[in-house]
Amino acid sequence: MDEHLAETSATRGRGTVELPERVRSPWFVLGRRLLLALAILAGTVLLVYLDGEGYRDGNDPDNEISLIDAIYYTTVTLSTTGYGDIAPVTDTARLVNALVITPARIAFLVLLIGTTLEVLASQGRELLRIARWRKNMGHHVVVIGYGTKGRSAVETLVGNGLDREHVVVVDPSSTALADAHADGLAVVTGDATRRDVLRRAGVGDADQVIIATGRDDSNVLAALTVRQLNPETWIVASVSEQENAPLMRQSGADSVITSSDAVGRLIGLSTLSPTLGVVMEDLLTYGEGLEVAERELLVAEVGKQPQTLPDQVIAVVRDEKVYRYFDPVVALLARGDRLIVVRPAKELPWAPRPGTHNEDFASDED
Structure with missing residues (x-):
């Protein structure tokens, strides 16, 4: 356990990339399926050994099925090798082979072959996902x-x-x-x-x-x-x-x-003025009530005062500098300005103004 934790910590320290919705480790799946395969093998050995009188060993004059014989017969049978030196002769043994051992053989092969393919496919899919993610990553x-x-x-x-x-x-x-x-x-x-x-x-x-x-x-x-x-x-x-x-x-x-x-300031404001604290909390809570947003300037708004616009303008961005709405520098709005406004949370921040989402901007290129 300690070694596993140390290895995990070291791996994380190297900065491994992990994408969301990742399934269980393929090696965990492989180990679990190998255990199931061993369980099928052990169960079949037990069936053959307990019903040893129903089998005939062509290489043993005494025709006795030992535990080693049961293991040998089970492995060659489940792997579909089938040398034929040990064979079921009684009706009971043949029924067990037809109804139990044959399905077990199919399950055994599916577990081994299917698990190998799944491990390779899972690793390939994960590597492909990460490679595609890296290729498409940018401007993120x-x-x-x-x-x-x-x-x-x-x-x-x-x-x-x-x-x-x-x-x-x-x-x-x-x-x-x-x-x-x-x-x-x-x-x-x-x-x-x-x-x-x-x-x-x-x-x-x-x-x-x-x-x-x-x-x-x-x-x-x-x-x-x-x-x-x-x-x-x-x-x-x-x-x-x-x-x-x-x-x-x-x-x-x-x-x-x-x-x-x-x-601390929010707590102080809420103490001095509970109503002001409610408004500030509203502004800081995403998706409800009021939102602070930045939007472009409309062509029709060029030359107007910030206080006269439908939106509640609190600041103007001009030449990458922020001015308060009452600053004389931005007394009249100019092309290329961006507005910091308070508006209903249901409005998209990039919308020109509430209810109008498709008007032209007053950008510098106009």
Whole structure:
């Protein structure tokens, strides 16, 4: 048991790729079927030995069927070799051969031949799945750490249209592995601070990387490694303590979320103003009530003030900088702007505005 656990831990440390909905190990199936084959063999030997008087041994003048003879007869019979030196002569022995040993022979061959084919086919299918997955992987999202924060992040991404096949989880935990597989996600088991593990997750081709382990030091090391492998990817990282946020940004994170401070502020707001706390909780709860979303600007909205739009605009993104809606810089909306809005959760975040999903955007190319 200890050796198996050590081997499993070492394998996970190397960063193995495991796809969801994986069946039992083919070697487990092989071992179980071999045991069944041995059980058939032992049962048949016992039948022949107990009914030894019903058999005749052409090579033994005394015509006595010993245990060795029973084993010999069973093996040559089940393997369909059938030399004919030992044969059933009584009606009972012949009936046992016809009704018991012959079906046992068929089952024995099916177990051995079928298991071999299944093991080879299972391994081939799994290798083919992983090869196809690697070939199609690119412009995906890598999630490092699949605890509460990681799962919530994936739920939000999938709920906003991201295909689960474009999400790869990196986590050394067997619990995270089971949870991610249950959610239909591919998993690379291993330490995310190691380059080989992140390479197997395709970090070099990832569009975004979410770092959400439970330790700030691990998050910092993971961010440094990710940034070395992919200088262009967008990194969103979480830290537990605000004092670690600057270090996380220096490590290469583009966006840093301080979980403890955010929870503390929400608790404080809920204490000072229970109604405000309800609204904030609503905004943070995915799929219910209100949502904060980003959308493109419509052609008809160019030149207007953010406060006059149907959506509740809270910020404007211009030249990759975020301005509050009341900032004089964005007093009038211009082509290429993107809007941060509060809208009903039932509306898709990328929809131009509630109820209108097919209008033209006011992009820079117009």
